[in-house]
Amino acid sequence: MTHPYWVAFTSIVYKEVRRFLRIWPQTLLPPAITMVLYFVIFGNLIGRRIGDMGGFDYMQFIVPGLIMMTVITNSYGNVSSSFFSNKFQKSIEELLVSPVPNWIILSGFVVGGVARGLACGLIVMLLSLWFTHLPISNLAITVSVILMTAVVFSIAGLINAIFATKFDDVTIVPTFILTPLTYLGGVFYSVSLLPDVWQWISKLNPILYMVNTFRYGIIGVSDIPIGFAYFMLFVFVVVLGGWAMYLLNTGRGLRS
Amino acid sequence: MANALEISNLVKVYDNGFKALNGIDLTVPQGDFFALLGPNGAGKSTSLGIVSSLVNKTSGTVKVNGFDLDSQREQVKRSLGVVPQEFNFNAFEKVLDIVVQQAGYYGLPRKLALTRAETYLKQLDLWEKRDTAARMLSGGMKRRLMIARALVHEPKILILDEPTAGVDIEIRRSMWRFLNELNRQGTTIILTTHYLEEAETLCPNLAIIGKGNIIAQGPTKALLKDKDRSTFVADFTASITELPPTLVSDYGATLVEGGSIEFHTRQGQTLNEVFACFNEHDLEAISIRPKTNRLEELFVDLTTESE
Structure with a gap:
């Protein structure tokens, strides 16, 4: 007989996936349109004038970063908006009254966020093939780093939603923290082009490590040590996961 | 169990x-x-x-x-x-x-x-x-x-x-x-x-x-059962303008809008006694109804007392 926890977990994942598929014009279509514009304007029009970056043509250089940017924003956005919407409509109470352990609630929402992040990342990757060639230098690194990144940002999205008390609160972090960190995370340039002090500052940005490791998996070049990037991702998963569990266990923002 | x-x-x-x-x-x-x-x-x-x-x-x-x-x-x-x-x-x-x-x-x-x-x-x-x-x-x-x-x-x-x-x-x-x-x-x-x-x-x-x-x-x-007071409203063939003193003293009667009488019965008092009082004063009742249900009265009494 199927374990009740497994049924509960698949129920949450099924609901989350069904939600983002049902509203695909809000979830799957926008990253496709935005990224095609990036490919055309930055990759094709401006990139032609820039020439090579890190030994690869500019389009090939920016595509991994743009895929990663898509995965980050969509994993985060899926969980933060879905969980907050559950709070707002009080439908989170369906979970709170039921015997679903908090780690299953966390896992279910995170897998939902990862699913949307990867779905959007895959769409952008397929669209990028119209513009450039992606050699996939190391499949294991490519897949593992994108999965871990999606997990990290899904958990972060859930924490954001737990603290949020109004819809504005779930847009503040993406607008004022995630987007600047992503743009400054080496999506459009190699940090080796920056003056030393800015290189040092850039290396405090965790997204730089995620983008570069993913880029290494696809085209085989990176500005940072790959081993450290994995260590950092692991620490983020553990610390953020622990924090999210603490918040769920104490009922912060969920139970009065 | x-x-x-x-x-x-x-x-x-x-x-x-x-x-x-x-x-x-x-x-x-x-x-x-x-x-x-x-x-x-x-x-x-x-x-x-x-x-x-x-x-x-x-x-x-x-x-x-x-x-x-x-x-x-x-x-x-x-x-x-x-x-x-x-x-x-x-x-x-x-x-x-x-x-x-x-x-x-x-x-x-x-x-x-x-x-x-x-x-x-x-x-x-x-x-x-x-x-x-x-x-x-x-x-x-x-x-x-x-x-x-x-x-x-x-x-x-x-x-x-x-x-x-x-x-x-x-x-x-x-x-x-x-x-x-x-x-x-x-x-x-x-x-x-x-x-x-x-x-x-x-x-x-x-x-x-x-x-x-x-x-x-x-x-x-x-x-x-413990509740000792029930409130009723009685309507009459003619509009009542003056209350018989017995009704006021024994049953806490008051005049209500439309010439009807509101009164209370306590434990030991019966409606028969109330009707006898009506007869005594030539009041012809055409209907009588509880003002609220008993639980409502109990609820109001208890929650008012607790304030």
Whole structure:
């Protein structure tokens, strides 16, 4: 007989996936349109004038970063908006009254966020093939780093939603923290082009490590040590996961 | 057999310092149909919220079916079905999806969940609406949807927080029949309501809560028996302009709008005596009616005293 926890977990994942598929014009279509514009304007029009970056043509250089940017924003956005919407409509109470352990609630929402992040990342990757060639230098690194990144940002999205008390609160972090960190995370340039002090500052940005490791998996070049990037991702998963569990266990923002 | 619900010295102080429960004790035996009554803000929803794991308690113990809320929360949750006061489903989901989804949270395999959902949606006259988004349902249908959702894992105890608020009389009475049948089949039902007629009709036992304290608890009939005053309004063939002094002194009579008389009877006084008094003063009564139902009077008396 199927374990009740497994049924509960698949129920949450099924609901989350069904939600983002049902509203695909809000979830799957926008990253496709935005990224095609990036490919055309930055990759094709401006990139032609820039020439090579890190030994690869500019389009090939920016595509991994743009895929990663898509995965980050969509994993985060899926969980933060879905969980907050559950709070707002009080439908989170369906979970709170039921015997679903908090780690299953966390896992279910995170897998939902990862699913949307990867779905959007895959769409952008397929669209990028119209513009450039992606050699996939190391499949294991490519897949593992994108999965871990999606997990990290899904958990972060859930924490954001737990603290949020109004819809504005779930847009503040993406607008004022995630987007600047992503743009400054080496999506459009190699940090080796920056003056030393800015290189040092850039290396405090965790997204730089995620983008570069993913880029290494696809085209085989990176500005940072790959081993450290994995260590950092692991620490983020553990610390953020622990924090999210603490918040769920104490009922912060969920139970009065 | 363990009681369905045992609450002992339950205290709740909210973060803003408001003390909603002052150490209440409450016992509901298995198979009971129990009402928890009280004015707005008395602590009804807080009490049931704690039992349902929607509110954190400050101190005290709660046992459901013998399971301790602190150490056996999962078993407590499996024993309970919860119908809250406010609609708490995703309004964009379809009716069937909401019920099946909830069954999944309780670990019911999808096939069984679909069968159960069909059973309860049919019993609550919602099967025809199974593919309708919840936001399109009427208020009464939304309440029934929450009942179907709460029953899908077939809990031993059903908690309903004002289940018939805002529904019309016909639907309310059909819900009463449904809940009565459910109780007859062995489900313990605990409800809060503002319709005191509902509590008097359905619930053999009740408790009245006021300002975070239980101010009365016991069998409904016994509580009403203790109530020593009933209020009536009598209409007459002619409009009354002056009250006979005996009616005022013995029955607290007052004139009310339209020339009718409102009066009270206490324990030991009969309506026959009142009619005799009417006859004595040539007052021809054409109708007499209770001003409020007895439970309502008891409720008002007790909650007023507690203030």
